[in-house]
Amino acid sequence: MSLAAETRRAAESHPFLVAALRAGVVNYTAAARFLEVEGEIDAIATALRRYAEELPEYETDARDVRVRMESGIGPIDAEGDEALVTVGGTAFGPDGGDRTAIVATGAVDAAALAEVLQRLALEEITPIAAGVGAETLLVVVDRLEGANALRAVDGALDAVPLE
Template structure:
């Protein structure tokens, strides 16, 4: 495998590096040292520069989305599918008076919007209990006490969703 191919593969193991390459904010030499690629650091940095030139530019868009929250969410009894809000990994969540809050984003959402939202919630140190996206609806379920901060975080995340 060529040094360039090995470098690309190593970068793709760390998606944040791909984002930094697309945004043009990566220190190539520092990244070359960080990557687990055998070879001359300058040659690896050159491979990173060339790879960056081939990537689409980082161009975040704002999603046309309405965000709202619903408190009192919990795990529902599977006997009443109509009460289910979302099922993730076989666990149905719905309105039960529980200790969780659901944050909904409805509109132009997709998997990238969900990924961006989850990254931002992680940065805000808000634990996500469950998350899903489909049919122009994004949902994340968090602890009730994190609800207000989660709404602001989700709104902020959906203002800067990178184009794929």
């Protein structure tokens, strides 16, 4: 395998690096040191630079959505129609529980969910459950994280990466 091919493979194993390469915000020498590729740092940096030139530009799209928060969410009987989301056999819905659902309706898809989950991780908010379908994106979080999660979801949906 050529150095260029090995460098691309190593970069692609770190999606954050590919996103940074697309956005043009990478110190190539530092990235070359970060990657576990055998070879001279300058050659690896050059391979990264060439790879970045071939990638599509990093562009985002603001999604047309309505985001709201619903408190009192918890696990419910999966048989009922009240379930907001069901993951792995566990249904979540209104039950007076100690969790909050952040619900976004409109132009949502898997890419929007990925961006939401990434933004929540940056805010150190760990979702209990999440899903997307039928123009609805839903994330269940602890009640105390609800307001911060609402802001994070809203912000994430203002800048969903294209492609």
